[in-house]
């Protein structure tokens with residue numbers, strides 16, 4: 001479904017990503033780990049089209065999308081979430097989903113005009129993400145876990161087949177991690193979506209991922225099933241003194 005061939009990214013002469021090649025099959029859950037600054041978010045930016053690659057090729061469903069902008073990749077089924085929250089604190093949960101639905105269906109993203117319609121879709125999406133009881137709450141009043149759920153709800157409205165989740169557990173309290181983990185698991189297992197996820201919670205990842213990609217200094221250090229990656233001597237030595 002996704003193939004990266006010798007992908008690299010440089011900024012002002014600094015090589016941030018170098019020679020990253022990997023292939024993801026449809027329905028797979030691939031986790032990305034690596035120390036801070038290893039290049040995980042930068043790689044997601046290249047895959048989603050937020051930044052152009054400096055070298056290499058990216059293909060989606062066998063089609064070269066290397067030169068396609070982010071919105072064109074989104075139309076082909078790619079959706080991504082961001083490490084930092086992208087919600088409007090003064091807008092309700094339901095209105096976030098309604099506006100996302102309006103934008104996804106090609107309507108203008110009119111903030112000044114309350115998006116009408118889409119009630120059934122909003123209801124279903126909030127139910128799907130466990131947010132029904134919070135429909136009328138302002139996003140700013142949500143817990144971290146609920147905010148992460150709402151970001152997923154906004155993403156799901158576009159019905160992405162390939163989801164790039166950048167640290168979806170960031171800032172979430174320990175009590176809220178299991179519900180969020182289950183939601184992400186069901187997006188993959190029950191709905192068959194392909195998921196690429198950057199996450200620092202190793203215990204969460206090991207239970208979700210089919211394979212784990214280890215990034216280190218802008219390169220792909222290892223890519224294998226979770227147990228094999230954790231047992232890999234190179235990975236262990238790269239992480240010596242680092243928290244996995």
Ligand SMILES: Nc1ncnc2c1ncn2[C@@H]1O[C@H](COP(=O)(O)OP(=O)(O)OP(=O)(O)O)[C@@H](O)[C@H]1O
Pocket residue numbers: 011016034035036037038039040041042043215
């Ligand atoms: N626009 C940019 N210009 C210059 N350097 C950048 C830019 N974006 C990222 N970098 C650098 O690229 C490196 C990789 O950053 P990136 O955010 O991709 O790492 P990461 O693995 O996602 O880290 P974290 O786990 O902390 O989110 C870092 O050294 C960062 O400072």
